[in-house]
Amino acid sequence: MDYIQRAFDDARQGRGSQRPYCDGVIASTVDPTIAPEGMHIFSMFAQWVPESWHAEPHREEVEAFADRLIDGYAELAPNLKGAIVHRQVISPYDMEQEYGLLGGNIFHGELTLNQLFHMRPVAGYADYRTPLRGLYQCGSSTHPGGGVTGIPGRNAAREILRDRRRRKVA
Numbered sequence: 675m676d677y678i679q680r681a682f683d684d685a686r687q688g689r690g691s692q693r694p695y696c697d698g699v700i701a702s703t704v705d706p707t708i709a710p711e712g713m714h715i716f717s718m719f720a721q722w723v724p725e726s727w728h729a730e731p732h733r734e735e736v737e738a739f740a741d742r743l744i745d746g747y748a749e750l751a752p753n754l755k756g757a758i759v760h761r762q763v764i765s766p767y768d769m770e771q772e773y774g775l776l777g778g779n780i781f782h783g784e785l786t787l788n789q790l791f792h793m794r795p796v797a798g799y800a801d802y803r804t805p806l807r808g809l810y811q812c813g814s815s816t817h818p819g820g821g822v823t824g825i826p827g828r829n830a831a832r833e834i835l836r837d838r839r840r841r842k843v844a
C-alpha cells in the first residue's frame with residue numbers, strides 16, 4: 675500500500691511516478707497467435723502521471739516513465755531489457771488525441787461517486803436517452819460506467835425496449 679501511495683503522491687506533486695504502479699499481462703502466453711513465434715507481447719497498464727498531462731504530449735517524461743516501469747520489472751526479471759525489440763508508449767495525451775478519451779480517462783469520466791448514478795454522464799441525461807428521439811447513449815460515460823462489463827449497453831437496451839413497448843401501446 676505504501677508503494678502505491680507513493681506512486682500516486684508523485685503524480686499529485688506534478689511528476690510521473692518514480693516507481694510506478696503497474697498491472698502487467700503477457701497475453702501471448704495464453705494466445706500465441708498475437709505475437710510471432712518465440713516472441714511475446716507484454717502489456718503494462720501503469721499509473722500515475724499528473725492529470726494535466728492529457729493536454730500536452732510530455733513525450734520525454736512519458737518515455738522516462740516507461741523506462742522506470744521496465745526498470746522495476748527488470749529487478750524481478752533481469753533479462754527483460756535485453757529481450758525488448760519494440761515498445762509503444764501510450765500516454766493520456768495519446769488516448770485523448772487518438773481514441774477521443776477526454777482527459778485521457780479510460781472510463782470516459784472518472785468513476786467517482788459524484789459522477790455515477792443520476793450524475794452520469796450529467797444530471798438530466800442519465801436515463802440513456804438523449805434529446806434526439808431514437809438516439810441513445812450506451813458507452814462507459816453512462817451509468818454504471820467504464821469497465822469490461824457491458825452493463826451500460828444492457829441498461830440502454832432495456833430502456834430502448836421500454837420505449838418501443840410504450841410507443842406500441844400509445
Ligand SMILES: Cc1cc2nc3c(=O)[nH]c(=O)nc-3n(C[C@H](O)[C@H](O)[C@H](O)COP(=O)(O)OP(=O)(O)OC[C@H]3O[C@@H](n4cnc5c(N)ncnc54)[C@H](O)[C@@H]3O)c2cc1C
Nearest residue numbers: 719769780781812813814815819820821822823824826827
Ligand atoms: C488503456 C485502457 C485500459 C483499460 N483497462 C481496463 C481494465 O483493466 N479493466 C476494465 O474493466 N476496463 C478497462 N478499460 C475500460 C474498458 O475498456 C471500457 O470502459 C469498455 O471497453 C467500454 O465498453 P463499451 O462497450 O462502452 O465501448 P468499447 O469497448 O469502446 O466498444 C465500442 C465499440 O464500438 C465500435 N464502434 C465505434 N464507432 C462505431 C460505428 N460508427 N459503427 C460501428 N461500430 C463502432 C468500436 O470499434 C468498439 O468496438 C480500459 C480502457 C483503456 C483505454
